[in-house]
Amino acid sequence: MIPRSGYSAIAALCGAVLVFFLAPGAAAAAESGPPAPPPGAPEGALGNTAAVALLFWVLALATVAGAVFVITRRNMVAGVMGLVFTFFAVAVLYAMLYAHFLAVLQVLVYAGAIMVLFVFVIMILNKPEDEPWALTGLVGKAIAGLALLYFLMRLGGVLWGVREKPAASGAELSPGGTIQSGDFGSLAEVGRVLFSDYVFAFEAIALILLSAVVGAITIARPGSGSSSQDADEGAAVGDGERAPDA
């Protein structure tokens, strides 16, 4: 179990990564205007660069804040609500990138179906809310903290250089820069790409989903593949002394 400070550290790391990653892009957007909207996009819909940058920043920070909220809550229902918030903010970010279909799917699938599943699981588990946090030694924390600091320093230094990027390679950063079609992000366009360029990936995902479903049924099916003797033996194997790990 990761100690609580571990979660905070991970949260800080994710936040820092996102901020470093996103800040230069937003700054560039504010300087040079939204990079090359697809030709068919309605003119002026997102024309105000300052407003776009502001909206982007608000949503990006909301996404990170929601994610941090999720991993710092002890109450699982509160955590799940934070997750819903993040999902919605990401959906709006998708919409800002002209990926309307993806935004709709994000709301339907993640904010809808998957969240309901989460809530059901929490309800069924009915877990007591507070749980003791495991503690690790001070030395481990110190090492982890130093490593994290070093990583953040390196990451920050490296990502700072991204600022120069848009000047160097122009419109390559534009969303959908590789697809010069007017209806980028529409249902028709997503379908076309999915069943032509990525048809192999589409088929492979079918196999992945199959194994996930079969596995879920295999694991959840009651009363298969074990006897009481197995359980005894398993416990015996697990309870024996274990040599300490390095």
Place this chain on the structure above:
Amino acid sequence: MIELTREDFLYQIPLLILAVSGVMLILLEAFTEGNRRDFLMSLSVAGCVGALLSSIVLFRSIGDESIELFGGMLVADRLAYVLTGLFAGATALSAMLTADHQRTHRWEVGELYGLMLIATAGASLLSMAGSLVTIFLGVEMMSIAIYDFMAARRGSRPGTEAAMKYFLMGAFSSGFLAYGIALLYGATGTFDISSIAAFAAENPSDPLLVVGALVLVVALAFKVGAVPFHMWAPDTYEGAPTPLSGFLASVAKAAGFIAAVRIFAEAFGGDVMPFGRLGWASVFAALAAITMTVGNLAALRQERIKRMLAYSSIAHAGTILVGLVAVGVGAGDGAMAAVVYYLIAYSLTTIGAFGVVSWIGSRDKERLRIDDWSGLAVSHPLAALVMTVFLLSLGGIPPLAGFFGKFYVFSQAVSAYDQQLLWLVVIAVLNSILSLFYYLRVVMAMYFREPEGAFTPMRSPATVIALGLCAFFVVKMGVLPGGWMSIAGG
């Protein structure tokens, strides 16, 4: 818009055989009744043999060409077919051992064989990956199927713990994988590995590219169990059903390495990355040194044989990383061949070693402590001999496969890059010597101690055939390494 041709399907026949027979087995399992374990096992072995044979045919016919399929999603070349053949063969051996483990310990889960084939299809997808999308799909296809069948032995508490740990760590590393791929896409605007290579050659120090590559290193280090991303490995290998630990140590590990080769050797081929003197290989060099040392030191202290083999597997991952470093500093095809040879040798040896561990376990007692192996040479001399062969091969004793694996990898690493990797090779050789201590401990227990009591191990033909095949190839790869080296591409 890509045009699909007949070649797109012809060159991925091994993959199709694995995937289709996996799906068929799952269907068949639902419609058969009664004691169907051996039936399903032999069908899965047949599927693997089919994939192995078609890999051999394609390997011979493709020559030195590299053919892009599905618009670059897959790449068919000799490397892909060698690895696919290895995965198929290793899966067949694991399936044969698993059937007897199931019979002895009475856990009947027929879906296991279909899922094993799907996991192998995922591994073979990784070996043919031409695009980061394929890498992600391959890793997920393999991992999800493995999570499933690791949890299949439901009565066993350590088995469930093993599956859960593997699942959590695997899901965590999948997050890293997706994040790294996203960063690379953000930097280059493409998923295609050859296009990324072209971009990296022009902009070697692009910040997003560097961070993306670093995050991918983390993700793949989780998958191959390299220190410091190894914490799941000992518990998982120890708790999992023994033949499946062998599967994890061979197929899953080799697949992680081939993904690393596809990404790092092919996308970032030159010394283009600004991580110190050695490019991206400097990260792998550090990982290799820590992984070998920690793995071996921890293995020295183990009293349980599966845990010892797990740490030994971590140490071997470090040795393979030495080979990857040699590839990374431009040692070229020779180093790549050494890595592939090592993967083949290590996979066969480790499946065999876990197979013997599974073989001596009987219904009431799994015999997982090293003390339980006392006097095996008296009661079961052949089993002790076979196990000795595997352990000596793992330790790198000359006339066996493991020795030549280490020899090729070390000699490539020494000669690469003006002998600047000498320090790494010295660490690796010292570690190899260290590893002999814990391998020989088991050999000593088997040969120089009194037996503690008679027992009846499993006596089914499938196990005996599988162990015999492993031992045969381990000896053959050691006695006649040249042919295998040329298969590996040297």
